[in-house]
Amino acid sequence: MSYQFPKSQALFERAQKSIAAGVNSGIRKMEQPVPLYFERGAGSRLWDVDGNEYIDFQIGQGALLYGHAPRGMADAIAAQARLGTHWAAQSELEIEVAERLQRMIPSAERVRLNNSATEVVLSALRLARGHTGRPLVLKFEGHYHGWADEGLVGFAPSPDKWGTDDAPTRLHPSQGVIPEVLEKFVVVRWNDPEHLRRRVAEFKGQIAAIIFEPVLCNTGCMEPVPGMAETIRELCDREGMLMIADETITGFRFGAGGAQKFFGFTPDLTVLGKAVGGGLPFAALAGKESAMSKIIKGEVVHAGTLNGNPLCLAASKWCLDQVLSLGERHPREIIALGHELMTGLRALADRHGVPLRPQGPGLVFHTAMLKPGAAEGPVRDYRDYVRRHDAPRWAHLRRCLLEEGVRAIERGLWFISLAHTPADVREALQRAERAFGRHAAEFVGADVRRL
Numbered sequence: 001m002s003y004q005f006p007k008s009q010a011l012f013e014r015a016q017k018s019i020a021a022g023v024n025s026g027i028r029k030m031e032q033p034v035p036l037y038f039e040r041g042a043g044s045r046l047w048d049v050d051g052n053e054y055i056d057f058q059i060g061q062g063a064l065l066y067g068h069a070p071r072g073m074a075d076a077i078a079a080q081a082r083l084g085t086h087w088a089a090q091s092e093l094e095i096e097v098a099e100r101l102q103r104m105i106p107s108a109e110r111v112r113l114n115n116s117a118t119e120v121v122l123s124a125l126r127l128a129r130g131h132t133g134r135p136l137v138l139k140f141e142g143h144y145h146g147w148a149d150e151g152l153v154g155f156a157p158s159p160d161k162w163g164t165d166d167a168p169t170r171l172h173p174s175q176g177v178i179p180e181v182l183e184k185f186v187v188v189r190w191n192d193p194e195h196l197r198r199r200v201a202e203f204k205g206q207i208a209a210i211i212f213e214p215v216l217c218n219t220g221c222m223e224p225v226p227g228m229a230e231t232i233r234e235l236c237d238r239e240g241m242l243m244i245a246d247e248t249i250t251g252f253r254f255g256a257g258g259a260q261k262f263f264g265f266t267p268d269l270t271v272l273g274k275a276v277g278g279g280l281p282f283a284a285l286a287g288k289e290s291a292m293s294k295i296i297k298g299e300v301v302h303a304g305t306l307n308g309n310p311l312c313l314a315a316s317k318w319c320l321d322q323v324l325s326l327g328e329r330h331p332r333e334i335i336a337l338g339h340e341l342m343t344g345l346r347a348l349a350d351r352h353g354v355p356l357r358p359q360g361p362g363l364v365f366h367t368a369m370l371k372p373g374a375a376e377g378p379v380r381d382y383r384d385y386v387r388r389h390d391a392p393r394w395a396h397l398r399r400c401l402l403e404e405g406v407r408a409i410e411r412g413l414w415f416i417s418l419a420h421t422p423a424d425v426r427e428a429l430q431r432a433e434r435a436f437g438r439h440a441a442e443f444v445g446a447d448v449r450r451l
């Protein structure tokens, strides 16, 4: 008998009478058959209000690199809570966290703290414009940099509006955006270094920064093609632009040095979120001293009542110490575990005749579902993803997986945490076997009647 969700259903109905649309982040409404309500988490496991137990690969949208409710982190937060929850002032703890970031990330010569990566992106873009005196920012189609006006330009344009391959349009998925913000962006397709060169030449002397997800994790899961990061660095050096690596997802997941160490590039500024706070509202802007100089001199404003909050700092210090203590084992072990899961899912898909194609570096991956007749091979950029990924079919399989106790992200992303074990992967695959069987038997094409 697969999972039922009567208590979550009832709570969601109640929530809609007090919380706008019943959820506190729009994307959470996507969960089928109902946005779930959780009671408790431990390690790789999560329990909802109906008593259903999940092996969790959503893992706090990737923030819980250390798993749910790790004991050491809970103790660190509790100890700090007894001393004070908020000072809006300095503490030695913030220096300890900043010094760890310096040690771990070579380009982190100076840091500033915030409460969300959305805020850090806004700080980084303001700083880049202040630093260069230029108005424009170059970003890649399908890359997500938070929910603010500036973070979502070119995130998910529909094919009828996305413009030509040479000149992607600057679309925003939200109403209410300041129209002039759109004009301050140059949108470029991911993983095409020559196209990037042409776009930079087209706006020569006007671009302050190039911002990018080192591995595109918010649309599919696409590693940079060889030469991609190198081209960004080369163009930034040659044209006097700042290179901003948005490591909100990749930071610490790819090891102590983040994706920049893993792939071997050095950005001017880095956005850190998610794993830096292990699930607490904590994020950091890190960068070369020269790139941070306008903040150092007070010429670019950076502020926030809750910045450097001691509860978040206590959690962050514990998280960073975990990563440091693992040394070379991280990310090697979660890469291997992720590959085991990807291979197992692909084998199940083949056995059940499901066109599922796991793609990614293991520690995070995406399960693309090929549309009927779509070509094989890795998905390369946002347009390729839209053309080949069968989202309704994936949504159906995702629901079947959820009802068997395997929780992946609604858009098809899976995260491995340090709390996942080989036994978790084996059990997840056993549960997934039933889910694939049901999916293969019940899916009826684009008209997904069960949803």
Ligand SMILES: Cc1ncc(COP(=O)(O)O)c(C=O)c1O
Binding pocket: 061, 116, 117, 118, 119, 121, 144, 145, 146, 147, 213, 218, 246, 247, 248, 249, 273, 274, 283
């Ligand atoms: C790459 C990237 N940048 C920025 C953000 C925004 O982070 P937050 O939701 O903490 O503001 C996210 C969130 O998922 C992200 O994935």
